Amino acid sequence: MSAPLKRGRCPAQEQPFVKTGHASEGIDTTQSDAYDHHKRYPMTPRERLLKHLAGEPVDRLPFMPITMMFAGDFAGIPYGAYCRDHRKLVEAQTKTAEAFEFDYVSCISDPGREAADCGAALAWFDNQPPAIIEDQARLADKPALAQLKTPDPLGGGRMTDRVQAAALFKKLCGDRYFIEGWVEGPCAEAADLRGINALMMDFFDDPGFVRDLFGFAVDLGLRFARTQIEAGVDIIGVGDAAASLVGPQIYEEFVWPAEKQLVDGIHGMGGKVRLHICGNTRQILAGMGRLGCEIVDLDYPSPVEEGRAQMGPHQVLLGNLNPVAALRNSNPKAITQAIAECHRQAGDRYIVGAGCEVPRDTPHENLRAMGDYARRAAARL
Numbered sequence: 001m002s003a004p005l006k007r008g009r010c011p012a013q014e015q016p017f018v019k020t021g022h023a024s025e026g027i028d029t030t031q032s033d034a035y036d037h038h039k040r041y042p043m044t045p046r047e048r049l050l051k052h053l054a055g056e057p058v059d060r061l062p063f064m065p066i067t068m069m070f071a072g073d074f075a076g077i078p079y080g081a082y083c084r085d086h087r088k089l090v091e092a093q094t095k096t097a098e099a100f101e102f103d104y105v106s107c108i109s110d111p112g113r114e115a116a117d118c119g120a121a122l123a124w125f126d127n128q129p130p131a132i133i134e135d136q137a138r139l140a141d142k143p144a145l146a147q148l149k150t151p152d153p154l155g156g157g158r159m160t161d162r163v164q165a166a167a168l169f170k171k172l173c174g175d176r177y178f179i180e181g182w183v184e185g186p187c188a189e190a191a192d193l194r195g196i197n198a199l200m201m202d203f204f205d206d207p208g209f210v211r212d213l214f215g216f217a218v219d220l221g222l223r224f225a226r227t228q229i230e231a232g233v234d235i236i237g238v239g240d241a242a243a244s245l246v247g248p249q250i251y252e253e254f255v256w257p258a259e260k261q262l263v264d265g266i267h268g269m270g271g272k273v274r275l276h277i278c279g280n281t282r283q284i285l286a287g288m289g290r291l292g293c294e295i296v297d298l299d300y301p302s303p304v305e306e307g308r309a310q311m312g313p314h315q316v317l318l319g320n321l322n323p324v325a326a327l328r329n330s331n332p333k334a335i336t337q338a339i340a341e342c343h344r345q346a347g348d349r350y351i352v353g354a355g356c357e358v359p360r361d362t363p364h365e366n367l368r369a370m371g372d373y374a375r376r377a378a379a380r381l
């Protein structure tokens with residue numbers, strides 16, 4: 001087992017760089033990798049991301065791959081514990097961010113935080129993410145929605161554990177890393193509560209119910225986002241995977257207005273937004289761009305050049321290596337070429353990352369290859 005975090009200390013802050021100015025004091029710092037690193041990349045990760053998102057010059061491209069089970073494995077923490085105990089999540093994230101030189105740490109773990117606090121049944125595993133049990137969906141009966149109260153994110157449930165992760169990140173390494181909170185998007189949360197198959201039928205059979213359910217999901221997402229922002233996160237990741245399954249008409253009619261309400265609400269709280277829709281979003285890219293998110297992730301079925309064409313020159317794009325074929329099963333040379341191609345298609349408003357979560361058994365040198373590319377690539381702003 002790995003050692004627990006010491007109070008008040010972030011692993012990444014223990015020895016970030018040697019002190020500068022030693023050369024004039026007769027001490028040879030040219031041998032120090034850390035000194036060289038600091039000279040080449042003087043910005044902290046947080047500073048780098050804030051400037052990049054603001055369109056200001058940065059020392060290199062930011063690197064924001066999504067790690068969950070990979071991070072748990074790297075820190076020797078079983079994934080069930082990672083999802084149950086924010087201290088384990090924070091320990092794993094900070095160790096992984098430090099070792100692979102990420103620019104951020106994230107509260108993301110699994111989609112079941114909000115649903116669990118709404119009373120949904122989850123199946124738990126020692127070393128896998130918990131799964132929402134679809135055939136026991138919380139809203140299997142539609143009238144149950146009218147009785148469902150929005151849970152308090154600080155009420156002591158799974159949402160509270162995420163807020164505690166945000167607060168612990170802020171305390172341990174809030175000056176150094178960009179901190180990401182996470183909420184389910186409206187379509188994803190509706191699917192978590194109702195079941196994806198039932199929801200797909202509801203769009204046609206009972207649009208009024210869908211609007212009520214999306215309204216509930218937006219309200220829940222906004223409350224959860226607010227508590228995470230108040231705990232110190234810089235950005236809220238909005239995971240709305242189910243939105244890639246509904247087709248462009250339903251996306252425009254139902255999903256986009258709810259996502260827009262969520263994004264605008266988070267902006268109104270002073271938060272930034274990273275939109276993450278897994279899967280093929282080619283038919284809804286323009287709508288995703290109109291949401292006004294600071295970062296839009298592109299999964300591998302959605303070409304970066306299409307994202308750029310549909311969302312205009314200013315949208316910051318992130319992605320989109322196939323996490324399995326082009327990252328886990330690939331090699332550093334091919335990964336470097338693939339990321340360079342993503343960067344070429346995206347232009348300078350780009351952040352290095354895979355299309356979705358880095359698989360847990362990804363060879364370390366493959367993940368490092370992405371980071372190495374980010375370090376070599378100065379953004380030409």
Ligand SMILES: [Zn+2]
Binds near residue numbers: 277299
């Ligand atoms: Zn994804």
